[in-house]
Amino acid sequence: MTIRIGVIGTGAIGEDHARRITHVLSGGHIVAVTDVNRSQAEAVVARLGLDARVYDDGHELIKAADVDALLVTSWGPTHEEFVLAAIKAGKYVFCEKPLATTAQGCLNIVNAEVAAGQRLVQIGFMRPYDRGYQLLKQAIDDNQIGEPLMVHCAHRNPTVPESYITSMAIVDTAIHELDVLRWLLNDDYKTVQVVYPRRTRNRFEHLADPQVVLIETHKGVRIDLEIFVNCQYGYDIQCSVVGETGIINLPEPQSLLVRSDARLSTAILTDWKQRFIDAYDIELQNFINGIAQGRIEGPTAWDGYAAAVAADACVKAQESGQIEAVVMAERPAFYNQ
Ligand SMILES: NC(=O)C1=CN([C@@H]2O[C@H](COP(=O)(O)OP(=O)(O)OC[C@H]3O[C@@H](n4cnc5c(N)ncnc54)[C@H](O)[C@@H]3O)[C@@H](O)[C@H]2O)C=CC1
Numbered sequence: 001m002t003i004r005i006g007v008i009g010t011g012a013i014g015e016d017h018a019r020r021i022t023h024v025l026s027g028g029h030i031v032a033v034t035d036v037n038r039s040q041a042e043a044v045v046a047r048l049g050l051d052a053r054v055y056d057d058g059h060e061l062i063k064a065a066d067v068d069a070l071l072v073t074s075w076g077p078t079h080e081e082f083v084l085a086a087i088k089a090g091k092y093v094f095c096e097k098p099l100a101t102t103a104q105g106c107l108n109i110v111n112a113e114v115a116a117g118q119r120l121v122q123i124g125f126m127r128p129y130d131r132g133y134q135l136l137k138q139a140i141d142d143n144q145i146g147e148p149l150m151v152h153c154a155h156r157n158p159t160v161p162e163s164y165i166t167s168m169a170i171v172d173t174a175i176h177e178l179d180v181l182r183w184l185l186n187d188d189y190k191t192v193q194v195v196y197p198r199r200t201r202n203r204f205e206h207l208a209d210p211q212v213v214l215i216e217t218h219k220g221v222r223i224d225l226e227i228f229v230n231c232q233y234g235y236d237i238q239c240s241v242v243g244e245t246g247i248i249n250l251p252e253p254q255s256l257l258v259r260s261d262a263r264l265s266t267a268i269l270t271d272w273k274q275r276f277i278d279a280y281d282i283e284l285q286n287f288i289n290g291i292a293q294g295r296i297e298g299p300t301a302w303d304g305y306a307a308a309v310a311a312d313a314c315v316k317a318q319e320s321g322q323i324e325a326v327v328m329a330e331r332p333a334f335y336n337q
């Protein structure tokens with residue numbers, strides 16, 4: 001059985017996902033694409049050699065009879081309307097993060113999915129599929145370091161474009177940690193605070209960079225998360241969990257150790273596409289397999305909502321300078337299955 005897939009938004013990650021579905025994974029076929037910049041969609045069709053129709057509009061594509069499932073990889077503020085339209089059409093939809101740019105937007109999707117009575121939405125939170133994070137989780141669940149007490153994290157990008165604004169450090173970047181740490185610790189967030197260190201000179205003037213997000217979970221774990229999106233030297237994701245009897249660190253991506261010219265060195269990646277390449281492959285293969293089996297199992301709309309509630313509180317904390325509460329709605333039993 002081949003799942004016929006339509007892609008809405010053929011920018012960086014839309015093209016990369018279309019590439020992996022076409023040239024790496026099995027069971028999926030890209031039959032339709034659209035982008036507000038039509039020439040971008042046409043260029044992707046040509047570059048990847050896709051046998052796909054180019055639509056003028058995402059809603060038209062969602063309704064197309066030969067499209068079984070959607071990838072929503074357009075800009076964050078457009079996700080909610082496309083995911084709601086996909087649910088209305090009764091079609092499976094893989095939506096890149098964020099599910100919606102506000103918690104209320106995510107809740108609208110949660111409510112629509114619950115009303116549809118079937119899991120149709122998977123979010124592109126790929127870190128739980130990353131081998132390194134899986135090893136961390138296994139060690140915590142096996143009680144190898146006792147109860148987790150503190151987590152030190154860093155999320156560093158080499159540079160960001162001028163269009164990247166201060167709140168995006170939360171809704172676009174920290175959102176990955178806001179998702180993966182709930183899963184890792186099997187916990188939810190109680191409060192958040194954002195503090196601003198001295199700013200780097202290597203930033204656009206309007207952007208506060210770096211930032212430090214301080215989080216307290218319901219179990220009392222304290223998390224400090226550095227977001228530094230103009231760090232210059234690489235794409236660097238760090239996570240260190242301090243437990244009662246030991247410390248575990250996220251493994252570095254595999255890389256050659258080179259002895260040469262009186263130096264011992266190893267390269268640092270610079271591109272998010274490479275850092276999580278295996279996780280992206282696995283999450284999308286799971287989505288395709290889940291559709292074929294009539295049951296998708298990846299990160300849910302509720303996970304998208306939970307991360308967005310924390311993100312909303314962080315954005316509030318960016319502006320207030322205060323400790324802000326993270327208050328979630330009651331989890332529908334639908335998501336306990
Ligand atoms: N899971 C992950 O690690 C990553 C996720 N993302 C997420 O993926 C989404 C896209 O990010 P990028 O590919 O980096 O951005 P991008 O700007 O490279 O691509 C987005 C594309 O969507 C198109 N678009 C915007 N509005 C549209 C609409 N209404 N209908 C059709 N097309 C539309 C744009 O013209 C553009 O070509 C964002 O939500 C981002 O947060 C991006 C990078 C990594």
Ligand SMILES: O=C1[C@@H](O)[C@H](O)[C@@H](O)[C@H](O)[C@H]1O
Pocket residue numbers: 157172173176229272
């Ligand atoms: O999702 C991503 C981007 O959208 C975001 O802009 C980057 O900061 C993240 O590192 C990357 O993983």
